Amino acid sequence: MELWFTEKHTPAAGITLKCKKTLFSSRSEIQQIDIVETEDFGRMLLLDGLVMTTERDESFYHEMLVHPAMNVGSMPQGQALVIGGGDGGAVRELARYPSLEGIVLCEIDPMVVEVSQRYLPGISCALSGNEKLEIIYKDGVEYVGQTSQRFDRIFVDSSDPIGAAEVLFTAGFYSRCYSALSENGIMVVQSESPVYHLSIMKQIKKALYQAGFSRVLFYTGPVPTYPGGYWSWALALKEDMKETMAQQNLPPEQKQKLNFFTLEMIPGCFVLPAFVKRALVSRQT
């Protein structure tokens, strides 16, 4: 018997992966959670049937989510916040910065953390034994609205804007994040696929400016198991910086451990393809 998992990225296009077996399958209070062992991409985490991450290409996504924002602007010395990201990949990348005072992970679903710790040790490794890390199991919108902490960097590592995560793409939520950021703070939002979701990218841009951010810069990179194999992130600056020059904030010994990101990718990663640039040309549309 051959088991194939097919994710339709649209009703008429998708990827298909041969699977060895299902290692975990259960419904939490929030969502359906599965861990499947694939032939080519290692173990794969699915939420509500959609690919969240695979062992083989998680570094493409997690390193690009975290490192560009950590290496523009001044050395982040205070707190960093990850909203979502219960698999621990974003926290693992943040743990590479000894200059950070603390890392807060705000994940709505405890079962995502439990399952990742059990089945995805390479991704979740920084979630245990990390004195600087605080894990809070709460709705992200609620948390940023209530906390009195101020963060140097906020990373929104959410699932797609359908169901539970929809609110994480609104001006109301971004506005709370804006308030929770320190003066020169930077926020990064995973902003979907330029191939299929240009209209979502436009909405994100509009909502970030509505929330008060001075400048929004999109950047892109390949993520083979995500829709179109091509992903984007929005980097929002509280105070505008004229230049997005790469700072050497990542310690040299950590650079060698990265699989995807290199400091030399800054500022080139911010250069958008013509069709994306045209779609995002206006602040308001």
Place this chain on the structure above:
Amino acid sequence: MELWFTEKHTPAAGITLKCKKTLFSSRSEIQQIDIVETEDFGRMLLLDGLVMTTERDESFYHEMLVHPAMNVGSMPQGQALVIGGGDGGAVRELARYPSLEGIVLCEIDPMVVEVSQRYLPGISCALSGNEKLEIIYKDGVEYVGQTSQRFDRIFVDSSDPIGAAEVLFTAGFYSRCYSALSENGIMVVQSESPVYHLSIMKQIKKALYQAGFSRVLFYTGPVPTYPGGYWSWALALKEDMKETMAQQNLPPEQKQKLNFFTLEMIPGCFVLPAFVKRALVSRQT
């Protein structure tokens, strides 16, 4: 009835596209040729059952194949040669440079050109009514070995290194191309997917240096319907240039017609992900 086309990029991973109908299906002397109308990607050209190009994402590939090499180094004023590329996409991009004296397309299979002219007018548009273009139906290896012409740029727009196209990835072929290039000539070879074909990229690098090229620079970009959604090209320089600075060789009115490439992508596109850089670190391996 639902028709789905599935291409396995490995025995255990692939993409799947919903199709409306098959518009053309025939065997030429060289290969099986199909044109299929997909729901999401427009018309799609398949050779021996593998996706060569689709209307929706062909610009991602063709623009990245042609424009980086046309905008580094001095203004190309002589001849350009495309080997393979019977769909016409590379020729269409080259036709944007009025400075070029002539374009030669060397395609082994006349049926690819015929079928592209009939079913893919947006891609093949520059194949007819183009006074500067000469189409030669011949094996590329044979042609570059015999021609007395010298080219400023050579583009190897081949299919995968299996069967007929295998020879287009060898030092013997590259060496003939080297001889057919003018003094400051540049060659570009499509060099497969960094996700699945790192070993092919290594072989290409080794073979290009063996053929006498002074410097080989790989660059990458997204191509949603290609393996891993992520593709690479090798740019080989006959004479080394210290800097790959973007030249403004592409006329401004043509810039606006591009869907993917922008001049600002140079030199950022040459910055490789860490795992690719490490794999290609040595000249010889």
